[in-house]
Amino acid sequence: MTNVSALSEQTAPNDPIAATRTLVLERHFPHPQEKLWRALTESTLLAQWLLNNDFEPTPGRKFQFRADPVPNWNGLIDCEVQLVDPITRLAYTWGSLGLESVVNWTLTPTDGGTHVRMEHSGFSADQEHAYKGANYGWQRFLNNLEYLLKGGNK
Amino acid sequence: MEQTNANPVFRALADPTRRSLFEQLTRHGEQTVHALTTYAGVSQPAVSKHLTVLKRANLVRHRRSGRETHYRAQPNALAPMVDWLSQYGAFWRDRFDQLESLLERMEP
Numbered sequence A: 001m002t003n004v005s006a007l008s009e010q011t012a013p014n015d016p017i018a019a020t021r022t023l024v025l026e027r028h029f030p031h032p033q034e035k036l037w038r039a040l041t042e043s044t045l046l047a048q049w050l051l052n053n054d055f056e057p058t059p060g061r062k063f064q065f066r067a068d069p070v071p072n073w074n075g076l077i078d079c080e081v082q083l084v085d086p087i088t089r090l091a092y093t094w095g096s097l098g099l100e101s102v103v104n105w106t107l108t109p110t111d112g113g114t115h116v117r118m119e120h121s122g123f124s125a126d127q128e129h130a131y132k133g134a135n136y137g138w139q140r141f142l143n144n145l146e147y148l149l150k151g152g153n154k
Numbered sequence B: 001m002e003q004t005n006a007n008p009v010f011r012a013l014a015d016p017t018r019r020s021l022f023e024q025l026t027r028h029g030e031q032t033v034h035a036l037t038t039y040a041g042v043s044q045p046a047v048s049k050h051l052t053v054l055k056r057a058n059l060v061r062h063r064r065s066g067r068e069t070h071y072r073a074q075p076n077a078l079a080p081m082v083d084w085l086s087q088y089g090a091f092w093r094d095r096f097d098q099l100e101s102l103l104e105r106m107e108p
Helices: A033-041 A043-049 A127-149 B003-013 B016-028 B033-040 B044-056 B075-081 B084-105
Strands: A003-011 A019-029 A062-066 A076-085 A089-096 A099-109 A114-124 B060-065 B068-073
Touching: A019 B084, A033 A043, A033 A099, A033 A114, A033 B084, A043 B084, A114 B084, B003 B016, B003 B044, B016 B033, B016 B044, B016 B068, B033 B044, B033 B068, B044 B060
Parallel strands: none
Antiparallel strands: A003 A019, A019 A114, A062 A076, A076 A089, A089 A099, A099 A114, B060 B068
16 A cells, blocks of 8 residues: 655646645555445545535535534535546535635556545635634644643543 | 744743733734733733733734834734644545545445
């Protein structure tokens, strides 16, 4: 099994100012492509490894992923299916806390299983994103810290 | 998360008074030390000391005008603490692990 992750920086050709960054995660799974596709597109299976959701593999379908709420974040991720190309490609938008991004999945069959590539793109250097994200991140961090300082175990 | 850059920020915000001063400046914009002292309900030297710590972490900026010193928040300073890429990087790696164990459990 390989587990390669890479960060890449890309600049939109038409808008040099709006530099966005992409998170790329790739892994080989010793399972058939059909099975991977089911895990990625069947709502109940998706909920078991990603997040609770009302996903349906239909282009244009608006759905939500629902994480546990934390201070300053209701845990909702608003998404819309962009591309469904059965058992090979899947893409949906991913919007949360001011982050407007896109998640792209590509499945490629291999000798012993399936190669999965996940691209999460649209991370911009925009300070609003950073700030909203910061709110979420540091609130949670500080809550934990306060808890620890009070003698709790977390 | 970039430890080296984030540490002064974490340290500055770990104190509840400093955190509340910073939040106050974030919500209501620029304010004088005088106003902040009234808000915080602690002595002015204590407030000044807290503001100095926030300033060192680049969380606030100040300017003098007459006899008053005005402070304002620099929310950009929080950016090193929350790097979307590293947060989501950890998130997805964790989810890939869960996907792997789900695949083991699934019918072929």
